[in-house]
Amino acid sequence: MSAIFRRRQGAVATESGTSGPARVDARTKNLTKRLRPGDVAVIDHEDIDRVSAEALVACRPVAVLNAARSTSGRYPNLGPEIIVEAGIHLVDDLGSAVMSLKDGQHLVVEGGEVRSGGTLLAAGEVQDPESVAAAMTAARDGLSTQLEAFAANTMDYVQREKDVLLDGIGSPDIRTRFEGRHALVVVRGYHYKEDLAILRSYIRDYRPLLVGVDGGADAIIEAGYSPDMIVGDMDSVSDSALRSGAEIVVHAYRDGRAPGRRRVEDLGVEHVAFPATGTSEDVAMLIADDLGAELIVAVGTHNTLVEFLDKGRSGMASTFLTRLRVGSKLIDAKGVSQLYRTRISSWQLALLALAGLLALFVALAATNVGQTIFGLSGAWWDDLVNFFRSLVGLAPSAPTT
Secondary structure, three states, X not given: OOOOOOOOOOOOOOOOOEEEEEXXXXXXXXXOOOOOOOOEEEEOOOOOOHHHHHHHHXXXXXXXXXXXXXXXXXXXXXXXXXHHHOOOXXXXXXXXXXXXXXXXXXXXXXXXXXXXXXXXXXXXXXXOHHHHHHHHHHHHOOHHHHHHHHHHHHHHHHHHOHHHHHHOOOOOOOOOOOOOOEEEEEEOOOOHHHHHHHOHHHHHHHOOEEEXXXXXXXXXXXXXXXXXXXXXXXXXXXXXXXOOOOEEEEEEOOOOOOOOHXXXXXXXXXXXXXXXXXXXXXXHHHHHHHOOOOEXXXXXXXXXXXXXXHOOOXXXXXXXXXXXXXXXXXXXXXHHHHHOOOOOOHHHHHHHHHHHHHHHHHHHHOOHHHHHHHHHHHHHHHHHHHHHHHHOOOOOOOOOO
């Protein structure tokens, strides 16, 4: 590509830059599946959310080039701050033409300028801690507008889906039995890895049903468990997870269209298509609630207004209302970690083992058999010590009495 796309005001050049092969994808979550350390990530992601930013940082690219604005001003999204704090070079507002860069093309990024083979391809705005902080301050002023729109959308959803809120979604034809059990719903969202690690004792003691929402199924497997059910439109879950033996519930639209159905059919995996409004995590929680789960523990799900806005779609009103419906059963994973403690702590187990050994020692010492065992043990120990002393040329030690 020889033409300069366009030069942004505020683009700067530095004496030293970063370079690496381009990895290009308009969908950040798809890009992170093949992004490697040392690559240059090229994305088209307005208002980079926290989850996407953390996924990018985990891949350790040398730079992130964004065709769009990383913060549009709609709300204070945390993504740019996470990327910049990780020391990754972030360039914004490069224009949509940058998405036509070839995957693997070697790029050199100097300040806000992107070059290949000495040719200037695009120029954008470099983000640093100061510019990110200023953008966040300005974006907070836009929260009131977003809150009003969110409230209006919520009321509209209540009018359209009041049967769901009052009567439930109806029981889908599934084999998994939730009645009287805990359900752990895992979404690949905020700090899901840390939450699953915190819940290890809880999972061991209570053995909840493990429900993965799309990529959440892979998160369950990565943590060393097997999902009981996978719910979603199947756009971010791996083939191996779909073949893991978990029950598959394909989230469909109200009109019956199910974009994920083709994929599971191609894999030959048995599944159930379930039409419902809202997000897949909403559907997972409503299924667990409708089928009698005693408690629903959420990992990586959305709880705050900023998290809802991070999803960037009006349908998040359903997430808010779903939590109102299942609220009496729903608890966030971090709440479990604070309220729940394993029934027997590690120091109690150690103390119990020590007390048992002491009791055994006293009991043996009080019997002729025990005294004989101790005598033989002492002789064996003397032989072992003398063997090693002989290896280094020392005289044998006195026998143990």
